Amino acid sequence: MAVRLDEIDVQLLNELQQDADRSNLELARIIGLSPAATLNRVRRLKKSGVIRTISARLDPGQAGFPLQVYVSATLTRHEPRASRVFEQAVLAIPQVIAADWVAGEIDVMLLIVARDVAELQHVLTQLSLKGAQRLTTLLRLQEIKPTSPLPLTSSPEN
Amino acid sequence: MAVRLDEIDVQLLNELQQDADRSNLELARIIGLSPAATLNRVRRLKKSGVIRTISARLDPGQAGFPLQVYVSATLTRHEPRASRVFEQAVLAIPQVIAADWVAGEIDVMLLIVARDVAELQHVLTQLSLKGAQRLTTLLRLQEIKPTSPLPLTSSPEN
DNA sequence: GATGAAATAGCATTTGC
DNA sequence: GCAAATGCTATTTCATC
Numbered sequence: 001m002a003v004r005l006d007e008i009d010v011q012l013l014n015e016l017q018q019d020a021d022r023s024n025l026e027l028a029r030i031i032g033l034s035p036a037a038t039l040n041r042v043r044r045l046k047k048s049g050v051i052r053t054i055s056a057r058l059d060p061g062q063a064g065f066p067l068q069v070y071v072s073a074t075l076t077r078h079e080p081r082a083s084r085v086f087e088q089a090v091l092a093i094p095q096v097i098a099a100d101w102v103a104g105e106i107d108v109m110l111l112i113v114a115r116d117v118a119e120l121q122h123v124l125t126q127l128s129l130k131g132a133q134r135l136t137t138l139l140r141l142q143e144i145k146p147t148s149p150l151p152l153t154s155s156p157e158n
Numbered sequence: 159m160a161v162r163l164d165e166i167d168v169q170l171l172n173e174l175q176q177d178a179d180r181s182n183l184e185l186a187r188i189i190g191l192s193p194a195a196t197l198n199r200v201r202r203l204k205k206s207g208v209i210r211t212i213s214a215r216l217d218p219g220q221a222g223f224p225l226q227v228y229v230s231a232t233l234t235r236h237e238p239r240a241s242r243v244f245e246q247a248v249l250a251i252p253q254v255i256a257a258d259w260v261a262g263e264i265d266v267m268l269l270i271v272a273r274d275v276a277e278l279q280h281v282l283t284q285l286s287l288k289g290a291q292r293l294t295t296l297l298r299l300q301e302i303k304p305t306s307p308l309p310l311t312s313s314p315e316n
Numbered sequence: 317g318a319t320g321a322a323a324t325a326g327c328a329t330t331t332g333c
Numbered sequence: 334g335c336a337a338a339t340g341c342t343a344t345t346t347c348a349t350c
Contacts, residue, residue, distance in 0.1 A: 150221050327343080
């Protein structure tokens, strides 16, 4: 499941998680490797799937979404069919910007953004219609810690 | 608070949220703008703060963290001092990869990764020691929807 | 099996419009 | 915002460890 990473891979991944908006040359200088080797490693990390994407992270508030909420819910029915209906709804609602099945007190955790309360209510209603029950909404007030790099460590050499 | 975005900005942000691993030239071709204009706009979007960072998103499982959990909690005390102690702890614990103050049934929502159950327990203990109460852990089972682009719309022209 | 150095092709970035 | 020009970078190649 997990990919084998040496110290240089870890260094590269840390740098890229922090800031991927740098040239390969700059990255090479930081790591202390030639540009060619750096490029090869980064390519390998992308192909291996450890790096899922390189993407821009926006500030939701600045981008016009003052409301950001965590929504947890259970499903009214737990058959595969009902789950799939719900999943499709989640995928189709653009204000749902992330969603996971979880184990615990509830079944799903969602991250939702909205421009105003009416828009939020509309999304919650949609989710109810698609099988969500006991919707609990937590309004995001303030960021304590922004999405941060994973605390990577290199694999033992064997 | 929110930044003014025209249709081209929205297009650019959508592309960059989806995949920021493309040359400026490629981006320019997609948008139908000259490379110079594209570069200027992207620079502006970065400086404005709408784009917070360009970064690599890793697969936590592949990167060696099979356990990913949502943890919600209340604080034992709600004085500013207690909150700051807790915030500092959260910032200092590397397995906490995101955290927010929220309004609702609980006070904070955390996203935590761990290599195994022992590591997870250690983090939860730390949080308790720093003032977290009623810790509720939700084990992430399966992704329904990966972190997705914000459903941006351009600002009215006035 | 991966690295480094050198070479080429391509891109980022600037300038003037 | 565009087009052209310059300088730098990505990327390949190939010898090497």
